[in-house]
Amino acid sequence: MSKLKYFLALNRAIREEMSRDENVVLIGEDVGESGGIFSQTRGLYNEFGELRVRDTPIAEGGFVTMAVGAAATGLRPVIEIGFGDFVTACMDGLVNQAAKLRYMLGGQVKVPLVLYTFSGGGLAAGPQHSQCLESWFAHIPGLKVISPSTPMDLLGLFKTAIRDDDPVICFLGKQLVGTSGDVPQDTKDYLIPLGKADVKIEGKDITIVTFSQMTPIVMKVAESLKSNNGINAEVIDLRSISPLDIETVIKSVSKTGSLCVVQESQSPCSVASEVISKVVEYDSKILFKNPLRITPPFTPSPFSPNLENIYRPSQVSIESKILKLFQ
Amino acid sequence: MSKLKYFLALNRAIREEMSRDENVVLIGEDVGESGGIFSQTRGLYNEFGELRVRDTPIAEGGFVTMAVGAAATGLRPVIEIGFGDFVTACMDGLVNQAAKLRYMLGGQVKVPLVLYTFSGGGLAAGPQHSQCLESWFAHIPGLKVISPSTPMDLLGLFKTAIRDDDPVICFLGKQLVGTSGDVPQDTKDYLIPLGKADVKIEGKDITIVTFSQMTPIVMKVAESLKSNNGINAEVIDLRSISPLDIETVIKSVSKTGSLCVVQESQSPCSVASEVISKVVEYDSKILFKNPLRITPPFTPSPFSPNLENIYRPSQVSIESKILKLFQ
Amino acid sequence: MTKIDSTLAKTLLEKLWEVRLFEENTSRLYKEGVLPGFVHLSLGQEACAVGACQALQESDFITSTHRGHGHCIAKGADLNRMMSELYGKETGYSKGRGGSMHIADVNAGILGANGIVGQSTTLAIGAALSFQTKKLDNVVLAFFGEGASGSGAVHEAMNIAGIWKLPVIFFCESNKYAELSPFDVHVPIKNISDRSKGYGFKGITIDGNNLVDVYSNVLEAVKLARNGNGPTLIEAKTNRWHGHYEGDPQKYKPSSELDEKNWDDPIIKFQDFIKKEKIISETEIDKIKEIVDKKIIEAIKFAEQSKNPSAEILLEDVYASDF
């Protein structure tokens, strides 16, 4: 094992896969010579050249659908959309093209592309630069959605995503960019399958399901609940949003009898709604308490740090809501 | 009461509101002189003139954001997007502009616009012309979402939406276009408040929640369950998706102990997920059976009528799934 | 002017008739209630499809629109599988899952018709990107309409293609109407081709009903693109004889345009040219039509005898790998 930063895990995943397969290309705004706004793509332009690493104009709709056309004709594009909020500009390419092309054309093509974007709050970036929109894509057949919380998961899932023959959308956590974590020494063929959740902490009293930037916070909550309140929470990091590893969640809830989903995204029609629905559809009797969603209030994400701190689920707010369940 | 067709209810709602308030304008592709592809806007161009009824070029992204700018400066635009699938082209205008402008600008503006679109399948229109995407918008604070199933509801909700000071997205049922229904004689001020579900049929054995084109089908299911199986289903037509009238659903489930949501949209992260989650969060003990979602399989909407008939929930398929709950 | 020899003339004429008769029969079958869904026909625009595709090689690609039958036929799609797809049958190109708006034959270089206006151009630059990146000398031709020219997608595609000098031809079938509304609702200038200057490449407006004009101009654009000199925008002025969709009452058209006598027929135009230049004989001309007639009847029979797609086909091909 060695230590690697989250954004460098992304960089390494792309580099290794570009070295392995010359059909992998990188496309996006400022991913080229400048190396990206978080330095996430640095070095790749020099290593792979201007044909395989392309700085685009500001035209997310255009270059995402372009990538679909490229994927259907033999390339394996990796596309960057800087902020998760800007997916609004490329929905057609993802939803009406990438997700449906294979089905619509009778299976004649595959669309192996990966789109990654930095999502979520915590940087006082304001209402148009802080959203979490992964739930939209989980609603769409034909797409796969991942959201890794650690450098290791990012590396393993991203490499799998690049090798996957379907379109995969990867929501990275903005606040995680600079965080460090263990990764294997040799990662060349380090792959984590899509659709497998990770039980971060085992416990018998409550199942807390979460993903992306909320994972490290929820882990602190679990530690605190244990040492301060004697509550043993089981923490599940979904990692994949679609496919969703509901088996792991159900197994856990069957043991704990209690379910809480913590996410930074809005609550209605979301991953949290889906997890809860799937569990009670399976068997509503395994719940001994009412399930709980911990999400931001139903407002846009505010700029001012003191408001953003109230808006986003925090260790304190999560803890106090969970403790109420145990009163 | 008099009879009116669904598409003419839309026409009348727009006409009456345009007569009442000169700030109401109609904008969209072919909404003008030609009167719209389903004749839904016929006569409006002649009555209100070229300044207030505008045929746009094919630029959904552009004219939706334009409408946001217009709404923020005093107009009350009604916008048509022909098929629900094309909202992919105007997500930024709806989600990053319309939904957030008021909040983001400190409450200095309001954004009174209504966007309507024809959604859903049943016309063998294929994968890019049959989707139901209302769940995406219910996920977004700042937007309101409605989906009426009858001419009366369409008329009353749409007029309310036009008078509402917030952006409202209205998903109309494509298959409902030519259906007829009662409307009040004088509809000038006939308003139905947003956020109120309609109990279409009362029953004590199961609560079936639905909306839009599924409503008439579910009503037939309920009739058949009653006469053939002695099962009394309570049918709730949500009408509003956001705000969502969960009180009415909870009241019903408290009585029936059993919940089924039928929708034409995809299942994951959807209105159905939301309804089920909200009910069990409120009190999972009120459910005596596991809740059930009846939705299409997780595939794009196919063209061929025989596949589309399998894809979409039908009276037969809904009935047999509900009957299983009672075995 | 490009030389048209007798072999080429026969091919071109055969293709023209294939498009014409395929569309006429589709119109009839739709009217008879045999075909489900929506169909958008390209009657009157045959010279665009045939002229443009003839200038391409088999390994070149096209992308197409909701009005794509002509393009697909011209690029070499199989009439049987096309017709079968319109019927929604299992032997159709999309196994019945796509219908008229989604016909593709990737082996023949048809990346598919597409139901979202404008996206033919963005998908096209994607295929062009593949070719450029892999250092292949293939080119891509994107069909789109004058209505589509108002969409941001088309602008973004042309801008990117201009910057990267992608091997792509933007072929605009400027057919006077987009759905129910005329040219000037969509375009504030006379010729859309004027926009190419804004992207740093060549643009030209031509008579889209003149097959030889279309063919020779696209040939030139293909040469530029194949040699690494980037895109061309070709605007072909043409006419959509039928409604936007079959069944469209076309109230928005002046009656003169509805009168067949006034139609500028690209096939007659080409046949007149052939006759004048004495490239092939009149009997040969007639024979071509007869042969095509049979092929279409064959295609209809094929479609009718094909099975409806089975329930498994509904669930297939959503993903290429595990989900």
Next chain:
Amino acid sequence: MTKIDSTLAKTLLEKLWEVRLFEENTSRLYKEGVLPGFVHLSLGQEACAVGACQALQESDFITSTHRGHGHCIAKGADLNRMMSELYGKETGYSKGRGGSMHIADVNAGILGANGIVGQSTTLAIGAALSFQTKKLDNVVLAFFGEGASGSGAVHEAMNIAGIWKLPVIFFCESNKYAELSPFDVHVPIKNISDRSKGYGFKGITIDGNNLVDVYSNVLEAVKLARNGNGPTLIEAKTNRWHGHYEGDPQKYKPSSELDEKNWDDPIIKFQDFIKKEKIISETEIDKIKEIVDKKIIEAIKFAEQSKNPSAEILLEDVYASDF
């Protein structure tokens, strides 16, 4: 050439300094860690903001971008409330909910800065639509960057504005960079203004560092728009002195561009002009800067003394009516 009298010159110079000193102080405060989030400064581009807005009336509107401080100041926003917004305080224009990228003062005709590149133009045509529909003779000016010009939104806005002859001015601050990449990554031609022909209206490229040029060209465009003659596209070539955002290491710029000595200073340019034409005296010039200096200090004090937004502010203004 437009006549600049002493009153006008004083106003212009004051505005120039307001922008300059506001931005310099913002830069300093950001570096000191006082300001949260991201800020994008318009240092070097002051003549664009001031010249363009001076050509408008108070009841005319502007729309702005992520780099909007200068535009807002020039159109008459209150420095105190602006600075307070950058601090995230309750007295800010957005009550602390928007920040640097969302400053608006609708009473002053500022429909808001916007964080989504390109949408300043589509929001602008919306305001222009309001004016045209209500038969008011106001106009709207949309600021956008050369990077934004590649987006479909800008094309759709210009096309619609061209067709409907909306009273709008498209003002492109062509400042050589979009984020970290130079002009030619985004634009395949020399002058973006060439694109206006494709939309049927006038386009011109000007020196965006020359205040008088900017002012007089926008005046002319405003006259056209106000008289119902539709849009103009003005491309003002200028320079972004600082990074894309404060903190940007700017490794992508050649060192000559980073050297202040090489900066083409619009304020010095304008002051030289004033001096040469003897419009106002040097002491007056110096006094203006002093006055502005005080205003900015005032604004910072106002911001610092303002309260952080209370929790209720988080929940307010999501909807204008019941939800």
